[in-house]
Amino acid sequence: MTVFCLVELDGPAGAGGAAGVAEASLRAITLGRGLAAGSSSTGESGAVGGLAAVVFADPGSEAGPGLVADLAAYGVTDVFAVSGIDGYAPLACARVLQWLVSDSANPGLHASPDESPYPSPASWGHAVVAAGTERGNEVLAHLGAITGLPMAANCTQAVDNGAGAYAIVRQRWAGLLLEEAVLEAPVALLTVATDAVAPVPAAVAASATVHHVAPSVDGGDLAVRAVETPAGAGGASLATARVVVGGGRGVGSADGFAPLEELAALLGGVVGVSRVVTSEGWRPHTQQVGQTGTKITPDLYLACGISGAIQHFAGCSGAKNIIAINTDPAAPMMTRADYAVIGNLHEVVPALVIALRERAAAAG
């Protein structure tokens, strides 16, 4: 079998050379590699365990040598660099994936995605994997809709049991529950949870071959297309930030966030909040961490005045380390954290800001 992984890129779209593989995609590739390696199915070409990355990028810029090397380190043997699609159009991405999977045994056989029979016999036994991001989930949902195939969102495990049957584990309730399930399909469509599968490079890096493909896509598939504009006050996005300083009910007011912002800036991170904070209108919803907000996967989550509702844990359980500051030592956030400071955040955070400033001044 060949596992095709839809790759999302970090960094500014269209800016030459700067983009890297998004961590969420590395997690998806890691799951895809396990699926390909453990496969008992043999594809038409006779190749077992192929791992292909599909990158929607100008081959002259983003899919440059650095990007290909990063993918090869994760075991990717083939990189399909797709050009000719201007901007992000979810349906066009799905159509190209359909075409690549159908024609993988014979690339270039069909000039356009519309001419590919699907699922063609050549595509049987293959899988398409994407990150469980907004883009990954919607592209695979489109692929499921145009092919009539089932799609399993936010998987944490997938095993090929042969004969088109896969044993999967996927997240429900944003990860608060796990579902064990059977997926039966000629082509498996899976997205991978962004906060549960650790990104692990291959034991031995692969040697990746780059295929430049420029499929012709029907205009209708490009009708819904994203126009990108930088959002808000710049800064790192909450979903990808390495440090998140969280604020909850204990912050008490919109003004109370100033010290948290200061702390986040000193730690090179961003501010995230609990649901009560956005309901109160203290902070915009874009900063909400949790089941209905953003899922975060920072190295450090510093949760200040957050008691820790179950829906909040659904958003922050992917954090590598949690430090909680709370007046209530019995709060769920305090008992599930790695480190706890018992105290009022309005006292602790300003004192921490001063200590960090003094430390920086002494070093500088």
Added chain:
Amino acid sequence: MEILVCVKRVPTVGGAITLTADRRAIDTKASGFTISPHEECAVEEAVRLVERFGGSVTVATLGPAAAEEQLRACLALGASAAVLLETEPGAEVGPIATAAALHAVATGGAMTGAAGPGAAAGGAGSGGPFDLLLLGNEASDTGDYQVGIRLAHLLGWPAATGIKALSVDEAGISASASRTYRGALETFALELPCVVTVKEGINLPRYPSLPGRLRAKRAAITRVPGPDRAPAQDVRMTSLRVPDAPKKQATVLGQGAGAVPALVDVLVELGVVS
């Protein structure tokens, strides 16, 4: 403007989740039911659009007879018609079958066999034709992330997902839908009719008014049989489990500002402070 909003009855999850003995469902003996925050926002968005353009909001759900409770809650918020695609209690209908069933509602087909007049006749609004379909981005329980898109394909309509800001032009013929993605704002232009799945944050839903609640109590709900419990192609759940909570014993660094030196040491150890 005729708008159809699709919602789903789900358990209200408070503290820890407990499963039934067969591990195939959440134990709801002690919990209430609700719809997801995304869906509450979808209803609110629909009601606001109808306040501006005229027309009506129809709300539909696929679920057990008890899901009438969720439909009435939506009626209280300003929807004027409701359709229940009734399934057996405890039945799980996958996203492919759900989209097909909702497709019948969206095209008016589901109501033609239903008791009572009004279906496909316009009037007080039920049966469309619809200009806009709104759903939550994902159901809070199964989180399949695909019903809206599958529905759009069945209808041949464009779709946008994960939307946190929606505006419809004065003429009511096109929409601009946006979301944030990796720190950038993504805006999609769509021609109506279209499918939009929304997320919490797109608006702040209102509380139901007293007249709204009284109206909802009396409102007629169109009931039609939903699909049976055997969705042929969908992913088949075998069992559920609660993931092992990391058994951590938090290291207490101290009390109040006195904990700051220890806190700084930890930050250095974690590599976030040099």
